[in-house]
Amino acid sequence: MLQDILITGLVTGGVYALLAIGFSLVFGVARIVNIAHTAFYMLAAYAFYVALTVLELPLLLAVALAIGTVTALSVICYRLVIAPIRQHESAVLIATIALALIFQESLLLTFGGHFLGIPAAVEGYASLLGVRVSNQRLVVLAVVAVALVVTWYALYRTRFGLAVRATANDLEIANLMGIDVGRIAMLTVAASVALAAIAGVVVAPVFVVDPLMWLSPLVSVLAIVVLGGLGSLRGSLAGAFILGYVEAITVFAVPAGAFLKNGVSLSIMIVVLLLRPEGLFGVAFEEER
Numbered sequence: 316m317l318q319d320i321l322i323t324g325l326v327t328g329g330v331y332a333l334l335a336i337g338f339s340l341v342f343g344v345a346r347i348v349n350i351a352h353t354a355f356y357m358l359a360a361y362a363f364y365v366a367l368t369v370l371e372l373p374l375l376l377a378v379a380l381a382i383g384t385v386t387a388l389s390v391i392c393y394r395l396v397i398a399p400i401r402q403h404e405s406a407v408l409i410a411t412i413a414l415a416l417i418f419q420e421s422l423l424l425t426f427g428g429h430f431l432g433i434p435a436a437v438e439g440y441a442s443l444l445g446v447r448v449s450n451q452r453l454v455v456l457a458v459v460a461v462a463l464v465v466t467w468y469a470l471y472r473t474r475f476g477l478a479v480r481a482t483a484n485d486l487e488i489a490n491l492m493g494i495d496v497g498r499i500a501m502l503t504v505a506a507s508v509a510l511a512a513i514a515g516v517v518v519a520p521v522f523v524v525d526p527l528m529w530l531s532p533l534v535s536v537l538a539i540v541v542l543g544g545l546g547s548l549r550g551s552l553a554g555a556f557i558l559g560y561v562e563a564i565t566v567f568a569v570p571a572g573a574f575l576k577n578g579v580s581l582s583i584m585i586v587v588l589l590l591r592p593e594g595l596f597g598v599a600f601e602e603e604r
Contacts, residue, residue, distance in 0.1 A: 318446040320563045326452050328559025329459035333514040334532055335539040335551035336466065337507030343483040343546035345500035347397065348408050353536060354415035355508045357529040359385045359515030361422060364433050364524055374436055382512040389508035393501055401500070415529065422526040430523040455517045462513050463552075469506075470548075479503055483546065534577045535562070538584040544594030553595060558583065 338352050359381050366377035392414060400406040437450040470476035482489040482499050490496045522528070539558050543550025561583065562576040569575060587594060 316567050320560065320567050322446050322448055322452070323566070324556070324560035324563035326455055326559075327562055328556035329456055329463075330514050330518055331532070331535055331539055331559050332552050332555035333459060333462055333510045334536050335543070335555045336463075336548055337510035338536050339540050339543070339546055339548055339551040340479075341504055341507045342540070343548070344479055344503040345401065346404065346486075347401065347500075347504070348404070348411070349504075349507070350408065350411040350533065351392075351414040351418070352411075352507065352511055353529040353533040354418045355385050355389055356511040356515040356532060357422070357524075357526070358388070358418055359512035360433075360519040360524045360528065361426070361431075363516045363519050364431055367433060378516055381516050382509060385512040385515075386505050386509045390501060390505050393504045397504075398497070398501070419526050419529070426526065428526060430525050432523055433520045435520045449521075451520050455521060458513065458517045462510060466506075466510065475502070531577055535580050538580040540594075541584045542587050542594055544596040547594065547596040550594055550596030 334353060334356060338349065341347050341349050341352070362381035362384050363377055366372045366380045367374065370377075372380065396410050396414060397407055400410060435449065435451040437454050439450045440447050441450055441453060442448070468476075470479060478489070478494050478499050479502075481492070482494060482496050482503075486496055489499075535558060539554040540551055542557065543552070543554030558580060561579060565576050565579050566573050
């Protein structure tokens with residue numbers, strides 16, 4: 316059981332890390348609480364399903380098409396829905412909830428409420444720490460690791476990353492220094508949704524695809540960003556693996572634990588809010604920001 320928990324927590328935590336880092340990135344730069352973030356994750360899984368099983372495209376082309384399409388859609392949604400009301404945080408929150416529900420209902424109308432399966436891209440199993448792990452899960456770990464490294468490099472070794480960090484640190488000063496904060500916010504939304512799309516594509520062959528698959532990760536992501544601290548990428552990474560292992564322990568060690576993991580996530584979020592509202596690596600934001 317211990318080995319199963321170690322491997323499952325690692326895979327789950329990696330997927331949560333991609334989702335939570337994107338969520339925190341948008342909040343830190345654009346001050347947007349994007350409830351539709353995991354809905355884009357769901358759209359990527361469906362786009363991958365259509366490209367692979369309906370259009371019968373080659374695997375890599377299907378992956379690129381799914382991620383590219385969903386990322387482009389996020390930019391369109393940002394320009395049409397979020398950008399005009401970005402200064403009003405409550406309006407943005409309501410708008411992103413509406414977007415998520417529109418995506419959900421559209422998929423229900425198009426595909427029905429059925430569970431859809433995608434064939435594994437990589438067949439077979441391997442032994443890791445004495446546990447029999449599917450090669451598809453190992454692919455998930457590899458893709459997550461590469462995506463996290465590329466994200467770190469883009470944020471800390473490129474001019475775009477410098478502009479993103481400057482905007483996140485102080486929006487007004489970044490604007491005065493000549494940074495186009497509106498463009499940076501749009502590109503940050505695209506980058507965060509690209510991370511969510513990568514997560515959706517890699518988990519699609521591991522789990523089933525359905526129109527409600529965005530709700531459970533949303534609960535976990537909210538718990539993670541509260542645990543790690545809103546706007547803290549380091550906190551999101553740490554919180555993702557902490558929550559991933561907590562959920563793995565709950566599923567393997569508690570009877571009917573699979574039905575309790577969301578409750579555990581919410582309990583952790585409430586406890587952290589009560590004891591340490593800023594989270595483990597919280598960032599203090601000034602009111603005028």
